[in-house]
Amino acid sequence: MDKLENLWIYNSAYQRFDEGSVFFEDTIRHVQRDGQADRDEPLYLIPGFTDIHMHIESSMTTVTEFSNAVLPHGTTTLVADCHEVANVFGVEGLSDYMDLPSVVDVFYAIPSSVPSTSPALETSFGNIDAEEVRQLCKREDIIALGEIMNANDLFSEDDNRTKRIIRTFKEYRPKAPVEGHCPRISGEQLSRFISAGVDSDHTHQSADSIREKASNGMFLEIQRKSINQETIDALKDPRLTGSFCFCTDDVLADVLVDEGHLDAVLREALRFGMRVEQVIHAATSSPSRRMRLFDRGRIEPGKCADFILLDDLQTLHIHSVYKHGTLVYTAKDGLLNRQQLPTLKDRYLHSIQRKPIQADQIDLHLPQGCHTIPVIEREEHTTFTRFAKQEVVQQGSSFAFSHFHLNLLAVVERYGHEDPIIPAFLKNGLSKPGAICSSWAHDSHNLLVLATSVELAVRAVNLVIKTQGGIALVDDTEEVVIPLPYGGIISTEPIDVLARQIKQVRSWLVDHGYRAKEEIMNFAVLALPVSPQVKITDKGLVDVINQKVIDWRTYYA
Structure with missing residues (x-):
């Protein structure tokens, strides 16, 4: 039986700390709460x-x-x-x-x-x-x-x-x-x-x-x-x-x-x-x-010996972590036994079934007499969005959305149905030329693309298809893909490598004018049709409140 002594032990019943020692194996055997915590540098034991x-x-x-x-x-x-x-x-x-x-x-x-x-x-x-x-x-x-x-x-x-x-x-x-x-x-x-x-x-x-x-x-x-x-x-x-x-x-x-x-x-x-x-x-x-x-x-007899030792209570600085009575982490030595990912089934690594797309698949024609269209306006500090009206001027048969400081927004179905691509438009999106496409797009994880031009959108989407999932960043100077091979939503890299890649995505969005409290999540949930008020899916523009797909070309007709 192991023992940790001279501690301040958290008491869940009274929400306080008691001086004492704890005896444990894989579970806690005994808690002695009447000892003296006389360490020069006190440690605090919490669940x-x-x-x-x-x-x-x-x-x-x-x-x-x-x-x-x-x-x-x-x-x-x-x-x-x-x-x-x-x-x-x-x-x-x-x-x-x-x-x-x-x-x-x-x-x-x-x-x-x-x-x-x-x-x-x-x-x-x-x-x-x-x-x-x-x-x-x-x-x-x-x-x-x-x-x-x-x-x-x-x-x-x-x-x-x-x-x-x-x-x-x-x-x-x-x-x-x-x-x-x-x-x-x-x-x-x-x-x-x-x-x-x-x-x-x-x-x-x-x-x-x-x-x-x-x-x-x-x-x-x-x-x-x-x-x-x-x-x-x-x-x-x-x-x-x-x-x-x-x-x-x-x-x-x-x-x-x-x-x-x-x-x-x-x-x-x-x-x-x-x-x-x-x-x-x-x-x-x-x-x-x-x-x-x-x-x-709780730190009580019979409970799992899962606990944390803190050396600073106000900052919750962790000295060490025990899992089922085994020391698994110390601040000095880090994680003591890093678990390795087993071999993954091939089908989970090849799940993007969409064929590469072409520019003419994104239909931007405006019907005769269309003067007003609905667009998405997003909140920067939340994931909520709302309808906004956009007055448009007829300029031939195709809608030149960039003239109105709008971004092209679309969801490309990825599961092999080759469904038509139905565009929509976003206010307050990218302010610099570029396109981002992500197969990590809540919750159905089709291919969500935001772009300042059709050509850039096509390049970004096709990069994600070629890579079999990930986040593609495209502009006039570079193309970058963050691979997410497991289902198009999960990386197989260590967390520190993935963290650097996610920072790259975040920096790209900020550099291209996308402003949000949490840029990546704010973008990804533009495809979530349960988050108010209006979202985009592979079926088109979705009125979330009334749970129906709307046609942006005829909405205000």
């Missing part, structure tokens, strides 16, 4: 961090490499919703991805929105309905139903896919949580959302939404973009203990390497004045209990 709302593929990496990346940041347990892989490969490919090895304990939530809307609005390879839920529930590592995004299905009087999924999941996992996605939903609609069995939310919060949702019994998963003085002041109320936790949702590789994982979210909460004891509780005990992982999240 390993548990992140219960996150998407590994949002870091564009594998389960194996993600584990290597987050262990040094104290994350020892994940609950992952891998809906990106499910959209690209279906249940079989999803299962293979979930089977990849990991030192971190990874539990899974069944993706509930694959595709995020319907085949009428977007094309994806995968589809999850009741039968697929039954198949996935056979896995022991399935402990939740992933975020329900389609509120229209919940509010509908008809039976539909979302309701079938919830009903089937509850049949096989009656006590397991159902996760929610309900941005800007309040009042009676919020009550209907919760009444449908969906009782958590991880989307952007305000102090008012925190109070309303918590008062209605909703568990809140607070990600970094929701943290500010107003929200932290609301969450500091001790009566909310156990009603919320912190989570990451999406962390791009460069942010993960430079700033951290869940620990970076916690430091942000500390910066706005939350007590460190409350912050720790909301990253350990609270999320573990939400997911019914009662064997972890």
Whole structure:
């Protein structure tokens, strides 16, 4: 039996630190809380961090490499919703991805929105309905139903896919949580959302939404973009203990390497004045209990010996990390045993089925008498978009969009159907000549292209097709491709290499005038037809609120 002594040990019951020692093997055997922490440089023992709302593929990496990346940041347990892989490969490919090895304990939530809307609005390879839920529930590592995004299905009087999924999941996992996605939903609609069995939310919060949702019994998963003085002041109320936790949702590789994982979210909460004891509780005990992982999240006898030693409580600086009683990381020596990615099946590395495109496939003709068209205007500080009107002047049969300071925006279907390319247009996009095309485009991961000319758009799309997935950057001086060979969404490079590549994409976007709080994610979700108000898919321009495809040529006719 191993022993760590002369420590300050976190006490989850009282949210305080006690002096003492801990005895452990793979689980904690005994906690002695009456010793004397007489080290010259005190160490603080806390449970390993548990992140219960996150998407590994949002870091564009594998389960194996993600584990290597987050262990040094104290994350020892994940609950992952891998809906990106499910959209690209279906249940079989999803299962293979979930089977990849990991030192971190990874539990899974069944993706509930694959595709995020319907085949009428977007094309994806995968589809999850009741039968697929039954198949996935056979896995022991399935402990939740992933975020329900389609509120229209919940509010509908008809039976539909979302309701079938919830009903089937509850049949096989009656006590397991159902996760929610309900941005800007309040009042009676919020009550209907919760009444449908969906009782958590991880989307952007305000102090008012925190109070309303918590008062209605909703568990809140607070990600970094929701943290500010107003929200932290609301969450500091001790009566909310156990009603919320912190989570990451999406962390791009460069942010993960430079700033951290869940620990970076916690430091942000500390910066706005939350007590460190409350912050720790909301990253350990609270999320573990939400997911019914009662064997972890606390320094108590019988719990997993997953813990972190901190040498600075206010900065959460990590001295060392233990996983199942084994030392896996020290600040001095780094990660002690880096796990290697196994050989991947060939079909996962060759998944872009689209043939190269040509300029004449992008139809920009304007019908006679068309004077006004709808375009997308995006918010720079969020992922929300809105309709904007653009007055146009007839200039022959083709729309010269660049004359109006618009960018061409299109989604090219990638799954072998060779569907027509239906363009749309974006305000406040690229201000310098260039094109970016990405097969990492939420959630269906078709080929999303933004360009200042048709010629540059074609070059960028064809580079991604040739590379079998990735992010292509094209302008008059260079062509660069960041390969994402696993399904067109996941890199097989070590996380530090991928981080440098993602920085290159971010820098290119900024240099070409694309302004956003999170440039890459802001771009990628232009193809997500559940994020208000208007988005683009391979079917064309989508009115998200009314869930229908619209024709930009006749919309204002």
